[in-house]
Amino acid sequence: MxxxxxxxxxxxxxxxxxxxxxxxxxxxxxxxxxxxxxxxxxxxxxxxxxxxxxxxxxxxxxxxxxxxxxxxxxxxxxxxxxxxxxxxxxxxxxxxxxxxxxxxxxxxxxxxxxxxxxxxxxxxxxxxxxxxxxxxxxxxxxxxxxxxxxxxxxxxxxxxxxxxxxxxxxxxxxxxxxxxxxxxxxxxxxxxxxxxxxxxxxxxxxxxxxxxxxxxxxxxxxxxxxxxxxxxxxxxxxxxxxxxxxxxxxxxxxxxxxxxxxxxxxxxxxxxxxxxxxxxxxxxxxxxxxxxxxxxxxxxxxxxxxxxxxxxxxxxxGPRPRTVDKLYDINMPFVETMGQALHFKKGSEVYEGGIYPYREPITSPYRDRIDQGLPAFGTGANEFPWNQDWLPKADS
Amino acid sequence: MxxxxxxxxxxxxxxxxxxxxxxxxxxxxxxxxxxxxxxxxxxxxxxxxxxxxxxxxxxxxxxxxxxxxxxxxxxxxxxxxxxxxxxxxxxxxxxxxxxxxxxxxxxxxxxxxxxxxxxxxxxxxxxxxxxxxxxxxxxxxxxxxxxxxxxxxxxxxxxxxxxxxxxxxxxxxxxxxxxxxxxxxxxxxxxxxxxxxxxxxxxxxxxxxxxxxxxxxxxxxxxxxxxxxxxxxxxxxxxxxxxxxxxxxxxxxxxxxxxxxxxxxxxxxxxxxxxxxxxxxxxxxxxxxxxxxxxxxxxxxxxxxxxxxxxxxxxxxGPRPRTVDKLYDINMPFVETMGQALHFKKGSEVYEGGIYPYREPITSPYRDRIDQGLPAFGTGANEFPWNQDWLPKADS
CATH class of the missing domain: 3.20.20.70 (Aldolase class I)
Structure with missing residues (x-):
């Protein structure tokens, strides 16, 4: 519509x-x-x-x-x-x-x-x-x-x-x-x-x-x-x-x-x-x-x-990031203050040194797809995660 | 509707x-x-x-x-x-x-x-x-x-x-x-x-x-x-x-x-x-x-x-004033700063001494009606200003 x-x-x-x-x-x-x-x-x-x-x-x-x-x-x-x-x-x-x-x-x-x-x-x-x-x-x-x-x-x-x-x-x-x-x-x-x-x-x-x-x-x-x-x-x-x-x-x-x-x-x-x-x-x-x-x-x-x-x-x-060059770093540390939030224009320096709470770096098959120029999700139901071989299957 | x-x-x-x-x-x-x-x-x-x-x-x-x-x-x-x-x-x-x-x-x-x-x-x-x-x-x-x-x-x-x-x-x-x-x-x-x-x-x-x-x-x-x-x-x-x-x-x-x-x-x-x-x-x-x-x-x-x-x-x-007791004073002076704007809660003291640019005090037949418990405008077209004897007629 x-x-x-x-x-x-x-x-x-x-x-x-x-x-x-x-x-x-x-x-x-x-x-x-x-x-x-x-x-x-x-x-x-x-x-x-x-x-x-x-x-x-x-x-x-x-x-x-x-x-x-x-x-x-x-x-x-x-x-x-x-x-x-x-x-x-x-x-x-x-x-x-x-x-x-x-x-x-x-x-x-x-x-x-x-x-x-x-x-x-x-x-x-x-x-x-x-x-x-x-x-x-x-x-x-x-x-x-x-x-x-x-x-x-x-x-x-x-x-x-x-x-x-x-x-x-x-x-x-x-x-x-x-x-x-x-x-x-x-x-x-x-x-x-x-x-x-x-x-x-x-x-x-x-x-x-x-x-x-x-x-x-x-x-x-x-x-x-x-x-x-x-x-x-x-x-x-x-x-x-x-x-x-x-x-x-x-x-x-x-x-x-x-x-x-x-x-x-x-x-x-x-x-x-x-x-x-x-x-x-x-x-x-x-x-x-x-x-x-x-x-x-x-x-x-x-x-x-x-x-x-x-x-x-x-x-x-900052604007909603919608293109690859504007997307946030998936491993960025904590962003808390108004000053740190300005990274969308001032760059990663403003949040450098912030808390990073993850033992393992974050990875994302969706982001990988986007970085390759593909949409995060395909257009059909069969392209969704539960039918994607690049995502782990549920145990059940 | x-x-x-x-x-x-x-x-x-x-x-x-x-x-x-x-x-x-x-x-x-x-x-x-x-x-x-x-x-x-x-x-x-x-x-x-x-x-x-x-x-x-x-x-x-x-x-x-x-x-x-x-x-x-x-x-x-x-x-x-x-x-x-x-x-x-x-x-x-x-x-x-x-x-x-x-x-x-x-x-x-x-x-x-x-x-x-x-x-x-x-x-x-x-x-x-x-x-x-x-x-x-x-x-x-x-x-x-x-x-x-x-x-x-x-x-x-x-x-x-x-x-x-x-x-x-x-x-x-x-x-x-x-x-x-x-x-x-x-x-x-x-x-x-x-x-x-x-x-x-x-x-x-x-x-x-x-x-x-x-x-x-x-x-x-x-x-x-x-x-x-x-x-x-x-x-x-x-x-x-x-x-x-x-x-x-x-x-x-x-x-x-x-x-x-x-x-x-x-x-x-x-x-x-x-x-x-x-x-x-x-x-x-x-x-x-x-x-x-x-x-x-x-x-x-x-x-x-x-x-x-x-x-x-x-x-x-402040909220939109909608009852007589909340309406602003029609002869209030200039309200400019954020502090003066708080009169809706703090009272007229916060804008006292502000610029008052009018030679004659402002009057309002509408406000008079409201102060008497009437609506500003009647419900019919014939109660509108051009048919009200309490408003001056156009010269033309």
Missing amino acids: PQQWPTVTYKEEGMREGMQIEDANITVDDKIELLDMLSETGLSSIVVGSFVSPKWTPQMERIDEIVQRFTPKPGVTYSALALNSRGVERARAYSPPLTIERDKYPRLSCHLCDVFVRRNTNRTQMQEMERWPEIIAQAQEVGIKESGIGCNASWGSNFLGEFPVDSLMTLLEYQHGLWDEAGIKVVSCSMGDPMSHCTPAKVEESVTRVKERWPEINHFRLHLHNGRNMAIASAYAAMRVLGPEDTLELDGTIGGYGGCPYCGNGRATGMAPTEDLLHMMDDMGIPTGVDIDKLIDCVWAAERIIGRELYGHVSKA | PQQWPTVTYKEEGMREGMQIEDANITVDDKIELLDMLSETGLSSIVVGSFVSPKWTPQMERIDEIVQRFTPKPGVTYSALALNSRGVERARAYSPPLTIERDKYPRLSCHLCDVFVRRNTNRTQMQEMERWPEIIAQAQEVGIKESGIGCNASWGSNFLGEFPVDSLMTLLEYQHGLWDEAGIKVVSCSMGDPMSHCTPAKVEESVTRVKERWPEINHFRLHLHNGRNMAIASAYAAMRVLGPEDTLELDGTIGGYGGCPYCGNGRATGMAPTEDLLHMMDDMGIPTGVDIDKLIDCVWAAERIIGRELYGHVSKA
């Missing part, structure tokens, strides 16, 4: 979602070094930072220098967040290399939580809704044929509690009705989660209901925060109910850092760790184009720059 | 999987304090440690003292790991309070990876298989009617690479055939993952195929490690393909610590953080009986005792 997965596109948010909640004194040089490393990983979409008020976000005060001095990699889309026309104007001065971040579709969207939108952007929910007629009128004016609907704080809020999926659907239904009246097709749906209220069950239910209600929607965007460790499971839940006709846009950050000062969780907010999420996609056969090993270098660099350990896992245990 | 979830039972492995890879000098007093705290959380099944050779696992050298001195809570099942008859004998001296850990069903099981079983238990895969005829004979002798099949290192190995689900199914098929020959029904299937090769896609495929092949199997056990951050997503993937007729047994550790020195990942191995996984189940409506707040106290205690930060998330950002 090979599952037919959707096309997944991924946007790396570490330089924006990550850096905006870290120390404002991190140097421009350090940030440029990290950004340039990210460019070499194969990531196709990277947010470089945001053009926002340096008064409230001093971490982004020197974004101009970063954009001027980093080394754009051909083929990579670089974008920056801007929350108002002043920010967009500032960003436009650097395009190219920046792509001025535009939604592919004109979109009606608002927050289900009126507190967060006010705290984060100093606007009200009603101000968000007030823009909808204008967005529709502009779309009609230029003859746009396809549009989007969307919601932020889709599943709950730290200030208002849980939102049932029914509320989300009611909001989307209303937006869809407005596009219907305008005679413009809706093909895209965006769901944001700034306060980490996503769960895989709710994301799966939401995506499923949107698809059932409006089968012509085949483009989904999920911006999931990870304060309750649900972002990866939620992303998987979305992938599994989408099909090859669908596109899923996901965001996350190397190491899983990130957050904002407005949501109430600060640095404990986080996003899905890019390296863990993309490594999962590798395993599922969803193309990412990203070199996990280089991504791990970026995580280690980010940890050095921000001065604390991040919570992503693949950077600590 | 309320999903019908399986019954889920949960076993806390922190005192065993966690402590076995931490400093051997952690005191008995500290361990007993943590164990007694765990007993008060509502967890129904707790592993207290293991009876193994103190030569290779000095962390468990003083397990006898712990078992003698901890305070058993009525209704909680306490168990201990033993890998051989000597260990079982030692554990039996403390029963009660210990329940000698027995599988509910006689089970045929072995590792797909012959290297790990040798490294971990100094036995060979063939020695595991050699026991099968004896297990079947004993089951027949005492007239047992229901049995289990099982596999460890089910999806891959750090020493042999990835195993396709086909290999797992071939092994299970063979075991099932042996029970069939003996005329004993198979109702349970166990899948272990000591080397963190699980992914949600593979777990979902495996559980689905077992259920399709043998519909009478309605009892599943998953022991998932988390070195690649896939344990929670994999547990969710299993829950969603099981139904109310099924039982799913899951294991994990507070904070997500744990591992063994044999797998090659040491402390970077980990398991699903109990607090994050059970909080997800709370949200899904799967009963856990566990007080997440008390569980977070345990995580903090564990971090103090082992002297490092763990990677679970709910202990840092």
Whole structure:
């Protein structure tokens, strides 16, 4: 049963979602070094930072220098967040290399939580809704044929509690009705989660209901925060109910850092760790184009720059070894500490001298087969151990 | 579409999987304090440690003292790991309070990876298989009617690479055939993952195929490690393909610590953080009986005792607030640091003096409704903001 997965596109948010909640004194040089490393990983979409008020976000005060001095990699889309026309104007001065971040579709969207939108952007929910007629009128004016609907704080809020999926659907239904009246097709749906209220069950239910209600929607965007460790499971839940006709846009950050000062969780907010999420996609056969090993270098660099350990896992245990050159030594000694675990990148020196408890060296007929280029197990039952002459027979 | 979830039972492995890879000098007093705290959380099944050779696992050298001195809570099942008859004998001296850990069903099981079983238990895969005829004979002798099949290192190995689900199914098929020959029904299937090769896609495929092949199997056990951050997503993937007729047994550790020195990942191995996984189940409506707040106290205690930060998330950002008394202050100042984020437990003192960027205090008609005991949103479309007189109308 090979599952037919959707096309997944991924946007790396570490330089924006990550850096905006870290120390404002991190140097421009350090940030440029990290950004340039990210460019070499194969990531196709990277947010470089945001053009926002340096008064409230001093971490982004020197974004101009970063954009001027980093080394754009051909083929990579670089974008920056801007929350108002002043920010967009500032960003436009650097395009190219920046792509001025535009939604592919004109979109009606608002927050289900009126507190967060006010705290984060100093606007009200009603101000968000007030823009909808204008967005529709502009779309009609230029003859746009396809549009989007969307919601932020889709599943709950730290200030208002849980939102049932029914509320989300009611909001989307209303937006869809407005596009219907305008005679413009809706093909895209965006769901944001700034306060980490996503769960895989709710994301799966939401995506499923949107698809059932409006089968012509085949483009989904999920911006999931990870304060309750649900972002990866939620992303998987979305992938599994989408099909090859669908596109899923996901965001996350190397190491899983990130957050904002407005949501109430600060640095404990986080996003899905890019390296863990993309490594999962590798395993599922969803193309990412990203070199996990280089991504791990970026995580280690980010940890050095921000001065604390991040919570992503693949950077600590290493990727699942799947090729002969990556398999662990079957006679390696005890590996106990986090430092010793880094042998996957640093080599056997880091665990040398560890306890070796075996009287006889370990041997493995399976590993012998693999070293000869064969699979560990054959494909038929008759190739399994109980029928292999290279394994001892049971006495009984 | 309320999903019908399986019954889920949960076993806390922190005192065993966690402590076995931490400093051997952690005191008995500290361990007993943590164990007694765990007993008060509502967890129904707790592993207290293991009876193994103190030569290779000095962390468990003083397990006898712990078992003698901890305070058993009525209704909680306490168990201990033993890998051989000597260990079982030692554990039996403390029963009660210990329940000698027995599988509910006689089970045929072995590792797909012959290297790990040798490294971990100094036995060979063939020695595991050699026991099968004896297990079947004993089951027949005492007239047992229901049995289990099982596999460890089910999806891959750090020493042999990835195993396709086909290999797992071939092994299970063979075991099932042996029970069939003996005329004993198979109702349970166990899948272990000591080397963190699980992914949600593979777990979902495996559980689905077992259920399709043998519909009478309605009892599943998953022991998932988390070195690649896939344990929670994999547990969710299993829950969603099981139904109310099924039982799913899951294991994990507070904070997500744990591992063994044999797998090659040491402390970077980990398991699903109990607090994050059970909080997800709370949200899904799967009963856990566990007080997440008390569980977070345990995580903090564990971090103090082992002297490092763990990677679970709910202990840092706090649970999703869902009741009026837990909702955040809508006029709270900036929350930036990990320390400030702990306000959910430590109170507003931890963020006092933070930046407050708003000229006018934030107000929220939704929050007013909630404070009055109403839902934020009504259930009908006509109760939504655009039809509410308590929200300003759009100008347009």
